[in-house]
Amino acid sequence: MSDWRIYQGTRTPHDGIDRLPPPLAWRRFEGDPSPADAPDPAWRPGDRDRARSFLPDPATIDLTNAALYLRRPLLVTGQAGVGKSTLALSIAYELGLGPILRWPITSRSTLKEGLYTYDAIGRLHDVNLKEGAAQSDIGRYLTLGPLGTALLPRARPRVLLIDEIDKSDIDLPNDLLTIFEEGEFDVPELVRITQDRPEVQVTTADGTGRVSVRNGRVRCAAFPVIVLTSNGEREFPPAFLRRCVPLAISPPTREQLAEIVHARLGAEMVETSGDLLDAFVERQRNGRELATDQLLNAVYFRFEAARGQGTGVEQVAEKLIEHLRTTTD
Known part of the structure; x- marks a missing residue:
């Protein structure tokens, strides 16, 4: 019988993600993976080296696998420099999930920023210049954020690093709860035009090109592997903690x-x-x-x-x- 651990911390790529058992009934999502399975972008310089040098301890390996099985975000705490963010690279590299998506958090970060941005001013400017595409192609002005891109329907999950969540505004952890539960979100600018344009091509955060959004809604097929890091500078609401798998990384021996x-x-x-x-x-x-x-x-x-x-x-x-x-x- 093979090891139950999908992520093994071996620093060697493998296809173990295909052995992941089906999710719990309430963690199943219905996104159609066919339109969003575009080629992955190139890895950032140095990221593969960082992934190959990461040495997780047994507790890190086990709790990472718990998050994979349960399709829940992994909330990683520990001192600066112990490898919290590198864990995301290690998971993506070993399981062949492509380069990670990054969302660095500041006190000004909002949920909408993580989901998508809409350049309304740019579109208005183009309309005033009488550019026809501004009227007919609203997708030119919509870009999915790192969280929104991670939620695109794919056969295999993407890895999303939400870095230093403890620096966020007090409301952001609670704002994330619905997204973590539902695995989907609406783009109001697209919902309003669904009757006329049920499918719109929008840009992704990782530069892989444009993907289709149907009926103004993005819904994942495989819940992304989400790694949230925290330096322990604040406490989080119980409802937020309940939806995460907690992992405290100790300093290396x-x-x-x-x-x-x-x-x-x-x-x-x-x-x-x-x-x-x-x-x-x-x-x-x-x-x-x-x-x-x-x-x-x-x-x-x-x-x-x-x-x-x-x-x-x-x-x-x-x-x-x-x-x-x-x-x-």
């Missing part, structure tokens, strides 16, 4: 850090970085909040700078792993 350095920088740099690894781990144990990127920067800088002449390399490398902030007294 020394062994895991050595593997990360090996994966990102190579075996030679691992062999010369033992003291920096020890210092990094010791500072974490003393309550210093550190990011793994700081260690990678210090290891790389010292290794390369040591090839030249001069002094001060060790002192600079030490400064690169200074704490971000103190988490305990």
Whole structure:
């Protein structure tokens, strides 16, 4: 019998997503995947490397699979630099789901921004210039946002990273509840013209081209793999938490850090970085909040700078792993 885990954290692509069992009855959606299965966009430079270097612990693997089985968003918390956003890359890379969609959250982010934007001013300008397309092709002025693009009906889900949800306005988590439950949304500008134009081509957030929206509604076929990250700077409403699978990522151990350095920088740099690894781990144990990127920067800088002449390399490398902030007294 094969392992129940679809996502295994092996850093090797496979088609395990096809083994995912059918969803619960109340997590089934009825979108038609045929019109939206367009080619995936190209991966961003460096994203595959980040995905291949991510080393999830057993708890991360198990809870990620729980989110996949349940078709629920994964709410990931942890210190800065522990790999919360990289988990989304790892899932997309290993399961062959294409480049991730990103929605970075700020205090000004709104649900509508995540779903779609409508350039009404641009259309009005074109109408005034008597451009016929402005009247006949409203889809030219509509662009689906990252969440809206993730909800397009596809045979395989897309991976959406909603980054730093704790920075949002207080209402955004509650605004997301209906979307998470229903897996669909309406575009009012298209609903109003459904009788005359039941199908409209709109632009997607990932640049893959235009896709059809029928009757003014976007409804997923496979619920997207949604990874929400939080730095723990606020509490969320119980109703929001109930609809998510919670995952707290702990800082990596020394062994895991050595593997990360090996994966990102190579075996030679691992062999010369033992003291920096020890210092990094010791500072974490003393309550210093550190990011793994700081260690990678210090290891790389010292290794390369040591090839030249001069002094001060060790002192600079030490400064690169200074704490971000103190988490305990």
